[in-house]
Amino acid sequence: MKTKLFILMLFLALSLSVSAQEKTKKELKQERELEKQKEVQSLLDTKNFVFEAQKVTPQGGRLIQLDYNTYFLKFNTENTTCDLPFFGRGYNVGYNSDGGIKFEGKPENIKIENKKKSTILKATVRGKNDVYDLFFTIFFNGTATLNVNSNNRAPIYYDGLISAPKEEKK
16 A cells, blocks of 8 residues: 555656646747747847838738738848839829839938837938838837828828848858
């Protein structure tokens, strides 16, 4: 009888010590979220990231899901490149324009404001034919919204993700 009791106690002690060492799903989720938050914060600190648009909402319009991940804005303090679709009203757009928001230029007046659960990044970029005001709201889970205001077009809003830029092969 004592032997059975001893074996049972030994089994219980081993099972409790093994289960105490394993992390719960909640702890693992918190670790992943913290890791993602650090990654996003490092992208904001370097001011070098890529915004990939997934949804677009034109002014006075409804939400449009974008196919593929081909629409982007590469933000860098030296050179910002944008290729985003545009749905909405154009005020003074040339006839040779392909309709999208496409520009390349150096961002000016970069301002970053940290909030409790997000970061606001504002910048102005002078393109070839227009001036674009960019207003990012970047959340710590990697999602972001981008508001683009320009002189020649109605405001437009994009939802998407930010990530680190991919290394270019030389």
